Amino acid sequence: MPLPLVAIRNLSVVFPGPLRAVDDVSLDIAAGETLGVVGESGSGKSTLAKTIVDLHRPTSGQVMFEGQSSQAFDRLWFRRQAQLVFQDAASSLSPRLTVRQLLEEPLRIHGLAIGEHWAGVRGLLGAIGLPAQVLDKYPHQVSGGQARRIAIARALVLKPRLLIADEPTAGLDVSIQGDLLNLLRGLQQSFGLTYLIVSHNLNVIRRVTDRVAVMYLGKLVEIGSTKSLFSRPAHPYAAALIAAGPVIDPLRRRPRIVLRGEIPSPLRPPPGCRFHTRCHFVRDRCRVEVPPMARIAEGHETACHFPFVASSEEGSDAAPLGAGV
Amino acid sequence: MSTIFSHIWRSSTGRFGLILAVAIIGSAAFAPWLAGDPNRIDVFNRFAGPSWQHWMGTDHLGRDLFSRILHGARIAMEVAAAVTAIALSLGTVLGVAAGYGPRQVERPILILFDILYSFPNLIFALALVAILGPGLDNVVIIVAMTVMPHFGRIARAQVLRLKHAPFLEAERVLGASTARIVFRHVIPNIAGPLIVVAGMEVPAVITIEAGLSFLGLGARPPLASWGTLLHDGYTYLSQSGWPVFFAGMMLTTATLAFTLFGEALRDAIDPRLRMDP
Amino acid sequence: MSEFPLLSIRGLGVDFTTSRGRAHVLRGVDLDIARGRIVGLVGESGSGKSTLALAILGLLPPNAGSVQGSIRFDDVDLLNSSAESLRSLRGHRIAMIFQDPMTALNPVFTVGTHLRDVLNAKGSGEDAMEHNKRALEMLAKVGIPDPEQRLKAYPHELSGGMRQRVMIAMALLTTPDLLIADEPTTALDVTIEAQIVSLIREMRTHVRGSILFISHSLGLVSELCDDVAVMYAGAVVEQAPSVELFANPRHPYTRALIDCEIGLDDDDGQKLRSIPGEVLDPLAVAPGCTFAARCSLAEPRCHDQAPQFRSVAPKHGVACFRA
Structure with a gap:
C-alpha cells in the first residue's frame, strides 16, 4: 500500500476551557484524492483543517506528511507542501496590500525571485479566471467571487501538493457555486493536487469528493467512499445529516430523520457516544461506552455500537435506515 | 491619503484647524526669515506696545515679542514633534509586543503602562525633572514618557482586535515569519488609530511643555518658549500686559488649532464615523 | 383564483438613494399571496427579497426614496396607511421572523x-x-x-x-393573518434547520393565516411551500404552485437556477452548471428584461422591451416573451 500523503494519528486539539475541539481523530489522505469533511457547528472540522496546516498545535497525536511529523519539518518546506484557503476569503487578504503585492507575498516569503516566477503567477491567474485589471486593486475593491479566486491563486503560487478548502462555497449563490467547483476540479487535474474540502453543504461534498469523513463534536464518526457513505450511511448521525438536506424533486425525497434536541456544547460533551443524546436508536451501552472506529465494508468505517449494516450478524437487530421518521 | 485630506477639508472646524496649524507650523519653520533676532536687547525700548517696528511690542529687556513668539512656536513644534515621534514609536513597539507576544512579555509592559499612567502628567513630569534636571531635552523625554502609554494601550488594543484575523493566519500558512507579519501586516493596519491619537496628543504636549517652561523647568532663558514668555510677562505684568496677552493668545490658538485638526483627523480615519470608503 | 388574495402586490417599485446614485432595488413586483398558503419567495442575493418583506411591513429604511405601485392587504392599502395603523397591523395581523433573531x-x-x-x-x-x-x-x-x-x-x-x-x-x-419568515434557517445547522422547517410545517395546523417564506434554497422552498415566486433583480419573474413550478419551470432564469442545484444522481464527470454573467447592477436602468444579458434564449426585443407578467397556465404566471 502506498504511503498516504497525509496521515493523521490519534489527533486531539484541546483549547483552554477545556474544549476538546478535535478528539482522537485518525485518518489518511491519499495523494491525488479529494477527501471531504462534513459536520455541523462544534464538530471540529475547521480546527482539523487548521491543525493540518499547523495553525493549531496538536495537544496529542500527530499529523504526518509523507510519513514524517509536520512539526519536524523545515517550516518553509512544509508551507510549500500544504496550503489552506480560508472560509472567509475576503478577510484572509491583507487589506493594505494590492492584489499584485498579495500574489508576490508568497514568493517573497520563500525568497523566490519575483521576475523569474511572475510569469508562472500570471499563468495561474489565467487558469483561475482573474483578469489582469484586478492586480492593482485592493481587497475591498474586488467582488466576493474574485476574492475567493485571489485566495486560491495565492495558495497555489507555491505549488503545494495538498490544498485544503474551508467551506469553499459558503455564502455563494447557487448560480455561481458551480463555476467555483468546476475551477477547483480543473486545478486539481492541471496541478495534480490533493484536496481536503471542509463543508457543511452535503450536495457539494457528494458531488466533488472521492471520500467523506463525518465529524460530530470533535469525533470522527464515519469515513468511507462518497458513494458508499451517501448510499449506505452506517452511523445514525451520518444518516440523519444526509436525509436533512432538502431535495427539489418530490419523487426523489428521502424520508426525513428529524433529530431531536440541540447539538450539545463542545465544552460539555456527553459521555459515551457523543451522539447518544440525539440518537433515535440509543441504548444503554451508548451512554457509557465510547464506540471505537470499526470497519463495516471495504474502506468504510464507523464509530457506532449499533451501525446500520445490511448483512452483518451484529447489525441484524439494528434499526433500519429511516425508521425514526 | 487624498480622501482623508478632503474629508478634513469638508468639515468647517477641520478646515479652520488645518489652516491655523499649517500657519503655525509654517511661521515656526520660517521664523528666522520672518522676524528678527529674538534675543537682541534694546534697553531703551522696554515694555513697548505694538507698533510698526515691533508688531507685538517688546518685553522687559526690549526684545521683539513677535520674533520671540515665532521662535517660541518653533520650540513648541519641535518639542511636539519630538515627543510624538518618540512616544508613538516606543508606544507602538511596546504595545505590539504586549498584544502579539506571549504572556511573559505582555505582563511587565502592561504594568509599566499602568505605572506611567497612574501619575498625573504634570506632577509626574515635575518628579522626573527633579531627577533628570531641567532643560528642553529632558522635557522631551519626560513628556514622551507620560504620553507613551496612551499610544501603547491603543496599539495593544488594536493588535488584540487583529490577532486572530484570517488575513494574519493566512500569512502564517504561507510561511511568513512573526517579524514579517508584525511589520508588513499588523503595523500598517493599526497605524490609523495611532495617527489619530498622535494628532490628539499634540495640543496636550504643547500645553505641558509651556507649563514646565513657565515653571522654569523646561526651556531656559534666554530661549524663547511660550512658557518662559508667559512667566516673564507675569513677572512684569504691572509694566505691560502685552507679553502675557500675545503669548497666552498664541498658546490658546495653537492648542485650539491642533485640537480641531486632531478631531477632524479622527473623524476622517475612524471607520466608525466614516461614511463611504 | 376564486376569492381575492390576502396580499396583492402590483407594480411595486422601490428606489434607494445611495452615494453612487439611485438604486432600483424593486423594479415592479407583482405578487399574490392566497389565503392559508405557504408562499416561497426565492431569489439570489441582491434580488430584493428582503426589501420586499420590509415594504410589506411598512418598515422601509429612510433612504428608500420613491415607492410606486400598490400593496393591498385584505382591504387595506398598505402604502397609503398611516404609521399608526401600520404599527397596529404589525402587532395584530402581520408578524415577521428574521434570519438573525438576535x-x-x-x-x-x-x-x-x-x-x-x-x-x-x-x-x-x-x-x-x-x-x-x-x-x-x-x-x-x-x-x-x-x-x-x-x-x-x-x-x-x-x-x-x-x-x-x-x-x-x-x-x-399575535395569531397573524400573514407571517413573513425571512431566511429563518440560513444561520442554522442542517439538523437544526430540519427541526425548524418541520416546526413551520406543523404550525400550519395551528394558524389559519398565510406564510411568506423567503429563502435562497430551492430545495427548502420546494419541500415546504404550496406556491413559489421567483425573484430576479427586483422583480418576480415567475410564480406558480410549487409542484407545477419545479415540474414545469417556464422562465429561463428559473430553469437555469434549478439546473445549478446539484442533483442526487449527477454524474461525477459532468461539469457543474452555473449562470454566466452578473446580476444586473441596481443602479442600471433596464428598458428590457432584467435577465436578458444572461439569458441564453434572449432575442432582440428582450433587450429593449420589458415583458409583462402574464398567465401561461392556471395559477402560473411568468414575465417572459419566450415562456
Whole structure:
C-alpha cells in the first residue's frame, strides 16, 4: 500500500476551557484524492483543517506528511507542501496590500525571485479566471467571487501538493457555486493536487469528493467512499445529516430523520457516544461506552455500537435506515 | 491619503484647524526669515506696545515679542514633534509586543503602562525633572514618557482586535515569519488609530511643555518658549500686559488649532464615523 | 383564483438613494399571496427579497426614496396607511421572523418579557397570570424544553435554534393573518434547520393565516411551500404552485437556477452548471428584461422591451416573451 500523503494519528486539539475541539481523530489522505469533511457547528472540522496546516498545535497525536511529523519539518518546506484557503476569503487578504503585492507575498516569503516566477503567477491567474485589471486593486475593491479566486491563486503560487478548502462555497449563490467547483476540479487535474474540502453543504461534498469523513463534536464518526457513505450511511448521525438536506424533486425525497434536541456544547460533551443524546436508536451501552472506529465494508468505517449494516450478524437487530421518521 | 485630506477639508472646524496649524507650523519653520533676532536687547525700548517696528511690542529687556513668539512656536513644534515621534514609536513597539507576544512579555509592559499612567502628567513630569534636571531635552523625554502609554494601550488594543484575523493566519500558512507579519501586516493596519491619537496628543504636549517652561523647568532663558514668555510677562505684568496677552493668545490658538485638526483627523480615519470608503 | 388574495402586490417599485446614485432595488413586483398558503419567495442575493418583506411591513429604511405601485392587504392599502395603523397591523395581523433573531430580540429582556409584551400589545384584556400561562403553552408548542426555565432566560443564553423558536413563538402569539419568515434557517445547522422547517410545517395546523417564506434554497422552498415566486433583480419573474413550478419551470432564469442545484444522481464527470454573467447592477436602468444579458434564449426585443407578467397556465404566471 502506498504511503498516504497525509496521515493523521490519534489527533486531539484541546483549547483552554477545556474544549476538546478535535478528539482522537485518525485518518489518511491519499495523494491525488479529494477527501471531504462534513459536520455541523462544534464538530471540529475547521480546527482539523487548521491543525493540518499547523495553525493549531496538536495537544496529542500527530499529523504526518509523507510519513514524517509536520512539526519536524523545515517550516518553509512544509508551507510549500500544504496550503489552506480560508472560509472567509475576503478577510484572509491583507487589506493594505494590492492584489499584485498579495500574489508576490508568497514568493517573497520563500525568497523566490519575483521576475523569474511572475510569469508562472500570471499563468495561474489565467487558469483561475482573474483578469489582469484586478492586480492593482485592493481587497475591498474586488467582488466576493474574485476574492475567493485571489485566495486560491495565492495558495497555489507555491505549488503545494495538498490544498485544503474551508467551506469553499459558503455564502455563494447557487448560480455561481458551480463555476467555483468546476475551477477547483480543473486545478486539481492541471496541478495534480490533493484536496481536503471542509463543508457543511452535503450536495457539494457528494458531488466533488472521492471520500467523506463525518465529524460530530470533535469525533470522527464515519469515513468511507462518497458513494458508499451517501448510499449506505452506517452511523445514525451520518444518516440523519444526509436525509436533512432538502431535495427539489418530490419523487426523489428521502424520508426525513428529524433529530431531536440541540447539538450539545463542545465544552460539555456527553459521555459515551457523543451522539447518544440525539440518537433515535440509543441504548444503554451508548451512554457509557465510547464506540471505537470499526470497519463495516471495504474502506468504510464507523464509530457506532449499533451501525446500520445490511448483512452483518451484529447489525441484524439494528434499526433500519429511516425508521425514526 | 487624498480622501482623508478632503474629508478634513469638508468639515468647517477641520478646515479652520488645518489652516491655523499649517500657519503655525509654517511661521515656526520660517521664523528666522520672518522676524528678527529674538534675543537682541534694546534697553531703551522696554515694555513697548505694538507698533510698526515691533508688531507685538517688546518685553522687559526690549526684545521683539513677535520674533520671540515665532521662535517660541518653533520650540513648541519641535518639542511636539519630538515627543510624538518618540512616544508613538516606543508606544507602538511596546504595545505590539504586549498584544502579539506571549504572556511573559505582555505582563511587565502592561504594568509599566499602568505605572506611567497612574501619575498625573504634570506632577509626574515635575518628579522626573527633579531627577533628570531641567532643560528642553529632558522635557522631551519626560513628556514622551507620560504620553507613551496612551499610544501603547491603543496599539495593544488594536493588535488584540487583529490577532486572530484570517488575513494574519493566512500569512502564517504561507510561511511568513512573526517579524514579517508584525511589520508588513499588523503595523500598517493599526497605524490609523495611532495617527489619530498622535494628532490628539499634540495640543496636550504643547500645553505641558509651556507649563514646565513657565515653571522654569523646561526651556531656559534666554530661549524663547511660550512658557518662559508667559512667566516673564507675569513677572512684569504691572509694566505691560502685552507679553502675557500675545503669548497666552498664541498658546490658546495653537492648542485650539491642533485640537480641531486632531478631531477632524479622527473623524476622517475612524471607520466608525466614516461614511463611504 | 376564486376569492381575492390576502396580499396583492402590483407594480411595486422601490428606489434607494445611495452615494453612487439611485438604486432600483424593486423594479415592479407583482405578487399574490392566497389565503392559508405557504408562499416561497426565492431569489439570489441582491434580488430584493428582503426589501420586499420590509415594504410589506411598512418598515422601509429612510433612504428608500420613491415607492410606486400598490400593496393591498385584505382591504387595506398598505402604502397609503398611516404609521399608526401600520404599527397596529404589525402587532395584530402581520408578524415577521428574521434570519438573525438576535437583531429582533432585546438582549436586556428575558424571553418571558418578550412574549408577554406581544400579548400586552395585542391588548386582549387578559391579566398577567393568563399571559404567563399562554407564553408557557406557546413555548412548549414550538418545542422548547423546560419552558418554565426558558421563560426566565435571556436571549444570549439560548442557542441559535432556540432563539429562532422563541421568535416563532412570538410570531404565533399575535395569531397573524400573514407571517413573513425571512431566511429563518440560513444561520442554522442542517439538523437544526430540519427541526425548524418541520416546526413551520406543523404550525400550519395551528394558524389559519398565510406564510411568506423567503429563502435562497430551492430545495427548502420546494419541500415546504404550496406556491413559489421567483425573484430576479427586483422583480418576480415567475410564480406558480410549487409542484407545477419545479415540474414545469417556464422562465429561463428559473430553469437555469434549478439546473445549478446539484442533483442526487449527477454524474461525477459532468461539469457543474452555473449562470454566466452578473446580476444586473441596481443602479442600471433596464428598458428590457432584467435577465436578458444572461439569458441564453434572449432575442432582440428582450433587450429593449420589458415583458409583462402574464398567465401561461392556471395559477402560473411568468414575465417572459419566450415562456
